[in-house]
Amino acid sequence: GTTTEAGGGGGKVGIDHPRADSDFWNSYIKYVPQMAGELKVDLMPATNSQNDVAKLVNNVQALIGQGAKVIVMAPQDTGAIANTLQQLENKKIPVVTVDTRPDKGNVFMVVRADNRAYGTKACEFLGEKLGGKGKVVQLQGALSSINGRDRSEAFLECMKSKFPGITVFSEPTEWEGSKAASMLQTRLEQNPDIKGIYMHAGGVHLAPTLQVLKQKGLLVPPSDPKHVFVISNDGIPQEFESIRKGDIDATVSQPADLYAKYALFYAKAAADGKTFKPGPTDHGSTIIQLPNGLEDQLPAPLVTKENVDDQALWGNQVK
Amino acid sequence: MNVHVEARDVVKRFGPTTALAGARIAIEEGETHALVGRNGAGKSTLVSILTGLQRPDEGEVLFSGQPAPALADRDAWRRRVACVYQKSTIIPALTVAENLFLNRQSDKGLINWRALAGRAREVLDTYEVDVDAQALAGDLSVEQRQLVEIARALSFGARFIILDEPTARLDGPAIERLFTRMRSLREQGVTVMYISHHLDEVYEICQSVTVFRDARHVTTRPVADLPHDELVAAMTGEATAVYEARSRTPGETVVLSGENLGLAGRYSGIDISVRSGEVVGLAGSASSGKVGLAETLVGLRRADTGTVTINGTKVRPGDVPAAMKAGLGFVPEDRHHEGFVPLLSVGENATFPIARKLGRYGLISPSRRRDTAERMIGSLDIKTEGPDQPVADLSGGNAQKVVFARALVDDPTVLVVINPTAGVDVKAKQALLGAVEDAVERGAGAVLVSDELDDLRICDRVLVMFHGRVVKDVPRGWTDHELVAVMEGMEE
Amino acid sequence: MTTLTAPAPRVRLARFRDLTLVPVIVILLVVGAVLDPTFLTAGNLTNVLQQQAAISLLVLAEAMILIAGKFDLSLESTVGTAPAIAVMLVVPVAAGGFGIGLPGALVIPLALLIGAAIGAFNGFLIIRFQLSAFIVTLAMLIIVHGFLQGPSEGKTLFQLPDSILYLGSALWLGLPAAIWIAGALFAAGIFGLGYLRLGRSLYAIGGNVDAARAAGIRVDRVLYGVFILGGTLAALAGILETGRLGAIGNNQGVGWIFMVFAAAVIGGVSMDGGKGTILGALTGVLVIGLVQNILTLIGVSGFWQPVIYGAIILIALMISRIAGGKAQD
Amino acid sequence: MTTLTAPAPRVRLARFRDLTLVPVIVILLVVGAVLDPTFLTAGNLTNVLQQQAAISLLVLAEAMILIAGKFDLSLESTVGTAPAIAVMLVVPVAAGGFGIGLPGALVIPLALLIGAAIGAFNGFLIIRFQLSAFIVTLAMLIIVHGFLQGPSEGKTLFQLPDSILYLGSALWLGLPAAIWIAGALFAAGIFGLGYLRLGRSLYAIGGNVDAARAAGIRVDRVLYGVFILGGTLAALAGILETGRLGAIGNNQGVGWIFMVFAAAVIGGVSMDGGKGTILGALTGVLVIGLVQNILTLIGVSGFWQPVIYGAIILIALMISRIAGGKAQD
Numbered sequence A: 001g002t003t004t005e006a007g008g009g010g011g012k013v014g015i016d017h018p019r020a021d022s023d024f025w026n027s028y029i030k031y032v033p034q035m036a037g038e039l040k041v042d043l044m045p046a047t048n049s050q051n052d053v054a055k056l057v058n059n060v061q062a063l064i065g066q067g068a069k070v071i072v073m074a075p076q077d078t079g080a081i082a083n084t085l086q087q088l089e090n091k092k093i094p095v096v097t098v099d100t101r102p103d104k105g106n107v108f109m110v111v112r113a114d115n116r117a118y119g120t121k122a123c124e125f126l127g128e129k130l131g132g133k134g135k136v137v138q139l140q141g142a143l144s145s146i147n148g149r150d151r152s153e154a155f156l157e158c159m160k161s162k163f164p165g166i167t168v169f170s171e172p173t174e175w176e177g178s179k180a181a182s183m184l185q186t187r188l189e190q191n192p193d194i195k196g197i198y199m200h201a202g203g204v205h206l207a208p209t210l211q212v213l214k215q216k217g218l219l220v221p222p223s224d225p226k227h228v229f230v231i232s233n234d235g236i237p238q239e240f241e242s243i244r245k246g247d248i249d250a251t252v253s254q255p256a257d258l259y260a261k262y263a264l265f266y267a268k269a270a271a272d273g274k275t276f277k278p279g280p281t282d283h284g285s286t287i288i289q290l291p292n293g294l295e296d297q298l299p300a301p302l303v304t305k306e307n308v309d310d311q312a313l314w315g316n317q318v319k
Numbered sequence B: 001m002n003v004h005v006e007a008r009d010v011v012k013r014f015g016p017t018t019a020l021a022g023a024r025i026a027i028e029e030g031e032t033h034a035l036v037g038r039n040g041a042g043k044s045t046l047v048s049i050l051t052g053l054q055r056p057d058e059g060e061v062l063f064s065g066q067p068a069p070a071l072a073d074r075d076a077w078r079r080r081v082a083c084v085y086q087k088s089t090i091i092p093a094l095t096v097a098e099n100l101f102l103n104r105q106s107d108k109g110l111i112n113w114r115a116l117a118g119r120a121r122e123v124l125d126t127y128e129v130d131v132d133a134q135a136l137a138g139d140l141s142v143e144q145r146q147l148v149e150i151a152r153a154l155s156f157g158a159r160f161i162i163l164d165e166p167t168a169r170l171d172g173p174a175i176e177r178l179f180t181r182m183r184s185l186r187e188q189g190v191t192v193m194y195i196s197h198h199l200d201e202v203y204e205i206c207q208s209v210t211v212f213r214d215a216r217h218v219t220t221r222p223v224a225d226l227p228h229d230e231l232v233a234a235m236t237g238e239a240t241a242v243y244e245a246r247s248r249t250p251g252e253t254v255v256l257s258g259e260n261l262g263l264a265g266r267y268s269g270i271d272i273s274v275r276s277g278e279v280v281g282l283a284g285s286a287s288s289g290k291v292g293l294a295e296t297l298v299g300l301r302r303a304d305t306g307t308v309t310i311n312g313t314k315v316r317p318g319d320v321p322a323a324m325k326a327g328l329g330f331v332p333e334d335r336h337h338e339g340f341v342p343l344l345s346v347g348e349n350a351t352f353p354i355a356r357k358l359g360r361y362g363l364i365s366p367s368r369r370r371d372t373a374e375r376m377i378g379s380l381d382i383k384t385e386g387p388d389q390p391v392a393d394l395s396g397g398n399a400q401k402v403v404f405a406r407a408l409v410d411d412p413t414v415l416v417v418i419n420p421t422a423g424v425d426v427k428a429k430q431a432l433l434g435a436v437e438d439a440v441e442r443g444a445g446a447v448l449v450s451d452e453l454d455d456l457r458i459c460d461r462v463l464v465m466f467h468g469r470v471v472k473d474v475p476r477g478w479t480d481h482e483l484v485a486v487m488e489g490m491e492e
Numbered sequence C, D: 001m002t003t004l005t006a007p008a009p010r011v012r013l014a015r016f017r018d019l020t021l022v023p024v025i026v027i028l029l030v031v032g033a034v035l036d037p038t039f040l041t042a043g044n045l046t047n048v049l050q051q052q053a054a055i056s057l058l059v060l061a062e063a064m065i066l067i068a069g070k071f072d073l074s075l076e077s078t079v080g081t082a083p084a085i086a087v088m089l090v091v092p093v094a095a096g097g098f099g100i101g102l103p104g105a106l107v108i109p110l111a112l113l114i115g116a117a118i119g120a121f122n123g124f125l126i127i128r129f130q131l132s133a134f135i136v137t138l139a140m141l142i143i144v145h146g147f148l149q150g151p152s153e154g155k156t157l158f159q160l161p162d163s164i165l166y167l168g169s170a171l172w173l174g175l176p177a178a179i180w181i182a183g184a185l186f187a188a189g190i191f192g193l194g195y196l197r198l199g200r201s202l203y204a205i206g207g208n209v210d211a212a213r214a215a216g217i218r219v220d221r222v223l224y225g226v227f228i229l230g231g232t233l234a235a236l237a238g239i240l241e242t243g244r245l246g247a248i249g250n251n252q253g254v255g256w257i258f259m260v261f262a263a264a265v266i267g268g269v270s271m272d273g274g275k276g277t278i279l280g281a282l283t284g285v286l287v288i289g290l291v292q293n294i295l296t297l298i299g300v301s302g303f304w305q306p307v308i309y310g311a312i313i314l315i316a317l318m319i320s321r322i323a324g325g326k327a328q329d
C-alpha cells in the first residue's frame, strides 16, 4: 500500500480484544501496548468482549462515549456487527478489524492472514506427506467461528480436489482440548490406520493430541512407518518446540505480532487522515480490495523443521 | 330428610396400600356428621375424594343425589364443598388476606388490595381470628394458620363443609369458638362432616357418626345411640379401657433445670426443674410462651438470658446435638416442620439420634437399624408397611408416632414432648402417653406441653404459664375448671 | 388468641423487600460517576438500558417461570433460534434461507410463534410427562441451539428483512424503541403479577401446588401459559437483539442464561418458587447492566475482569441480603 | 389402618429405583454395537471410561451436594484453576509460574488444598451468610475461573511437573489409573452415602433441614464438609484431566457443569435435595459418555450433533421416568 495523502488530526484509538482465553490472542494482547509505544499511538484502555458480539457492541459504544476517534476490533462474529459499523460510519469513526473480515459494513482496513490459506497449506502438506492416500483427522475449532469454518472448508475443498484418495474425518472440538482428546482417541480406536492430523489451534489442540498419540504409542519419528503426520496452526513457541523434537511436523504461523503492529499502524494512519490503495506493501504483504473496504493480507508462513529456528517468526520472539 | 352427600363403594389404592376398600358414607342434609377411625383408616383419603382432589379407583360420589362434577371442574366442586384439609394448604409467602381469598381475590379484572384486606379483616373478625390480615402467612404460628384455614373454609358460604381434624392444633377457648360457629352454621342448614380424634367433641357437636376401620365402613349411627366405649370398640375392633394415669413418687435427682430463662417477647424469668421419675406439665393459653420455653429447653431456640442444665451438664444454648448427647429426647411442636424427613424411611427417621450406636466407625448396620425400627413400630403400634416405607406415605397420626419413636429411641433420661398427641387416635394416644410414663418409670424426667387437659393428667404437677411467666405450680388432682381458670389468668 | 406485634412496620418492610437492591444501584451510580465522567451522561445511561433491553425480557420471562416454581434454561437458545428460523422461512436461498419465501412482513409473528411453540413443547414435556424442568430445558437448550446451527451451518444471517430490524434499532421519542418495549412489558409484568388473579396464581402454584389446586387454580393450564409466554418473550428478546446487532450470529443468546438467573436471584426471586417480584428482577437487571458498563468504561484488564465482576455480584448479594434481612434460597 | 399386600415387592422396587437408566444403557450398548463394530471392543469401552473419569468425579461431588439440598456451579472452574495455580506455585517463571518454586512433589497436595479452600469459601458464604447457593457459586464460577485467567494471562501451561501428569496418564494393571481412581471413589461414595451415619445425614439435611437439626445432626458442619469434599474432588478431576491432556488450557473444565447436572439428574438425583443415589448418578455419567462416544464414532455432522445429543438425553429421561414410575423434580 502506498500513502497518498498526509493530513492533520490524530486522536485516541479505542481497541477491543476479542477474547482472553487462547494463547494466540493473548500474545496479540501483549503485543498491543508494546507496538503502541513503538508507533506512538494514543491508545485508550483496551476492552475485552470475551468472544461475545453483544459485548463487543456494548464496548464499542462505551469507547465512542469516551472519545475514541478510531476503533480497532476483532469481531469473531462477522455478521452481527453490521449495525455497529454503520453507526461508526455515521459518526465518521474509521474501523480497523483484525483477523476477521466483516460481512457487511465499511471498514478502513482489515488486517488478517488468509484463514482459507491456512487450511489449504495444511491440506497440501499432509497430502504430499501421505502420498495422496490414507486417512486424516482434522480437529476443527468451533463451527460458528468464521476462522474455524474457513480453515475447515478450505482444507476439505483442497483434499477433495487435489487428494481425492484421502479420507478426512472432521471433529468439531469447540476449541476445547478435552473434546479434541476424546474425539481423536475414539477415532484412532476406530481407524488405527489414520496417518495425518490437522489441528486448527495449536494452543488448545497440541498437548491433547500429543498425549493421545503417546498413549497409543504413535509418537515416533517420521522414519518409523507408524508415524502420524501432524500439522498445527498458530505458531506458538510450544509448537516450534514440538517440531524441533519431531513430535509434530509443521505449523502455520499466524503472525500475532504483525496483527498488533499493523492494526495500530493503520489505526494511526486513519486518525492522521491517510488512505491506502490496493497493491503490494513495504512489509511483504498485499492489500486487496473488498466490497466494503481494504484488506492487508499478512504473510502466514508454513513452519517445518527446516525453518523452525527463523528468528523472524513471532513464536521465536516470545518467551 | 334428604341425603346431602353420599359416597358409595369407594376404593382407593396407593401402590400396594389400599386406603379405602369399598368404603361408604351418607350424610343427611343439615346435620353435623362425625367420621372417626384410627390413624390410617382412610378418613383423609375420603376427604380428598369428596372434595374432588383425587379420583376414586372405584365407586362414586353423589351430591344431593346428583353425580359429582368432573374432576377438572374445580369451580363446580368449590360451590358444593369447602374444606379444611388435614395437611396445611396455607401458602407461606403470601399474606393472610390473599390466602383467605386465594383465586378469588377479585371477581373480575384488577385486584383491589385495600378492599381485599378489608374483606379479609371482616372474615377474620366474623370468625374471631385475631391475626393481622397483612401479615405473611409464613410468619404465623401453627395454630394461627389453622384458624385462618378454618375461617377460609367457612367463608365460602358452601352448603357442605368438611373439617379434617381442625382442633388438633387448637387450644380450649379456640375450640369453643369454633363450635359456637359450627352450631350457628347448623342453624342455617349447613351440612358438616367433622373428623376428630377427640371423641368428646363428637358427642358435643355431632348428631351422627360414621366409623371406619381398616379402610372399610363399620357403622353409622346417631351419636346418642352409641356410647363412648362402644364407639371406641367400633374403631379399634376390640374393647378398650379408658386410660388411667399412673401414680409414682418422683426421685431426688434433678435431670433437667432451667435458671432465669428469658426470651424477648415470649417469656421471661423462668426457673424450672424436673426430677427423675417426674412428669411436669406446661400449660397455658395461646401465646403464653409454653412452646417457646420448651423449645428453649431442647435447644431449638437460644434464650436471651439464663442457662439450661441437663443431667448436670450445662448445655450450650441453641445446641440440639449437645442436649441430646446429655440425654435428651423430644417431640417438636410441628411434625412437618421439625419432626421428620418425609422421603426417608420410617426406620431411618426413627433411629437418627442413635445412628452412632447402630454400628462402629460411623457405619450404620441396616439390619440393626431394621431391628430397632421394628421394635419401635411394634411398641408404638405404627401402621406401616415396614421400616422401609417413606414417612411421607404415612397417615398423619402414624407420622406423629414416628416422631415419637425418634424421641424415645435413645432411652432418654429427659423427655420433652410438645403437643405429643396432636392428630393421634384414642388408642394410639394411650400408647404414646403410656410410652412417656414408661420412660419416666425407667427413671427419666419429662416435660409435657399440651393444650389438651386429658394429656396433662399424667403429670405429677402442672406449671401454668400466662403472658410469658409461670403463674402457678398446680399439683395432681386438679379439675378441668380449676386449671382453665388459671390458664385464662382468672385466678392467681 | 394471640398478641400480635404492631402490624404496620411489618407491612412496610414487606413492601420494601423488593427493593433491597436499590442501595446497591445508588452505590453503583456514585462509584461510576466518580470513576468516569462519561458514566452519568444521558447517552451512556441510555446505552446501558438499550444494551440490557433484550436480556431483561429473558429475566422477566425467567422470573415468572421461577415464581411459578419451574425452571427454563432453554430461553437463551430461543433468543437466537426463533428469529433465525423465522428469517430463513422468509429470505431466499442465496441469503441463507430455506427458499420457502414467505412474505417478509410475517417474520416477526413467525418468530414469536416459534418462541411460543418452543415454550409449549417444554411445557408439554414437563407438565404432561412430569419430567424434571431443569433437565428437560437443559436438553432443549442444546436442541434448540442445534436448530439454529443445523440449518444455518454455523453461518451468520445478515441479509435480513427490514421488518425484523426495525424494533431493535428504531428510536421512539428520542429513545431506542427497545427501551420502551422492555419498559412497557415490565410495567405489564409488575401489574399483572401484582393485580391480576392470573398473575397471583403463579405465586400460589410456586408456593404450594397442592394448595393452589385445591383453591381451584387450573395449575396445568397456568403453567402451560407461563412456558409459552416465556418462549414468546425470549423470541421478542431475540428480535430486539437482532435489530440492535443487524444480523443473527450463531451464538446469539448463548451464555445469557447464567446472567438471567443471576439478575433474577439477586433481585429477590427464589429458585424454590413462590417468592419474588418483577420489580425486584428489574433491579437485578439494572445492577448487572451497570456493573458491566462501569467495568467497560474503566477498562479493567480482560484477564482480571471476571474476578472483579464476580466479586461485585457477591457484594451486591450480601448487601441485598443484609437490607432484606432474610435468608435466601 | 390399611389393608396391606405383601411388603416385599415395594422394597425391591425401591432398590431398583436407582437403576432406571440401566435399560437405557443396554439400549445404547446394542445400538452402538449395531452402528459401529469398534464400539463394543475393550479398547473403545476403556476409552469411554477414561474420557468420563474426570467429569464423573464432578458428578460424584455434585450429586452429594445436591442430595444435601445445596448447589455448586463453581466446581467446573476449580477443575482448571486448582491444578493450574498449584503448577504455577511450583514451576519457574519461564514456564509461566509465579517464581515461588515450591518442590514439584507438592503439586498434587497443593491442588487438592486449593480445591478444598474454594469449597470451604463457598460453604462459608452460603452457610454463614445464608446466601443463595446458586448465585454464590455462580459468582464463584466466574471468580475462580478469573483466578486461572488472571495469573496465566490466558496462556496454556505446557511445562508441567511430571507428578501432576502421572495420575491422568498412567496405566495400572492395564487400565488407565483414572478409571481405577474414579471407580474407587464411586464405590466409596455409594458405600458412604448408603451405610455411613455421615452419609445418611446428607439425605436428612436435604430432605428437611429443620428436622435434621432437631434430630441432632450438626447441619452446618456436615454442609461445610460436603462443600470442601466437593471442591477437593473437583481439584482431583482437574489433576486427572491435566494428565490426560498434557497441559492446562484456559478452558479446562469450562462448560462441564451442565453435563454434570444432566448426568446427576437423569441418574435420579433431585434438584430439590434429599433424593437420589451415587449409583444412579454413575449410570447418568455412563449414559452421557456412551452417547458422546457413539455420536463421535458414527460421525454425525457437527452442526446437527447437538440436536441428536439433546434428543437422546430427553429420551433417556423419559425411559427412566417410565421405568422409575415417579414424577421427577
Ligand SMILES: Nc1ncnc2c1ncn2[C@@H]1O[C@H](COP(=O)(O)OP(=O)(O)OP(=O)(O)O)[C@@H](O)[C@H]1O
Pocket: B014, B015, B017, B018, B019, B037, B038, B039, B040, B041, B042, B043, B044, B045, B046, B086, B393, B394, B395, B396, B397, B398, B423, B425, D001, D002
Ligand atoms: N399419597 C399417598 N401415597 C401412599 N399412601 C398413602 C397416600 N395417602 C394416604 N396413604 C395411605 O393411605 C392410608 C389412609 O390414609 P389417610 O390419610 O386417609 O388416613 P386417616 O384416616 O386420615 O389417618 P389420620 O387419622 O392419621 O389422619 C394410610 O395407610 C396411608 O399411609
Ligand SMILES: Nc1ncnc2c1ncn2[C@@H]1O[C@H](COP(=O)(O)OP(=O)(O)OP(=O)(O)O)[C@@H](O)[C@H]1O
Pocket: B140, B141, B143, B171, B265, B266, B284, B285, B286, B287, B288, B289, B290, B291, B292, B293, C002, C003
Ligand atoms: N419467630 C417469631 N417471631 C415473633 N413472634 C413469634 C415467633 N414465633 C412465635 N411467635 C409468637 O409468639 C407467641 C408465643 O409463642 P409460644 O409458642 O411460645 O406460645 P404458646 O403458649 O405455645 O402459644 P400457642 O399455644 O399459641 O402455641 C405466639 O403467639 C407466636 O405467634
Ligand SMILES: [Mg+2]
Pocket: B043, B044, B045, B086, B164, B395, B396
Ligand atoms: Mg387424616
Ligand SMILES: [Mg+2]
Pocket: B141, B143, B291, B333
Ligand atoms: Mg403453640
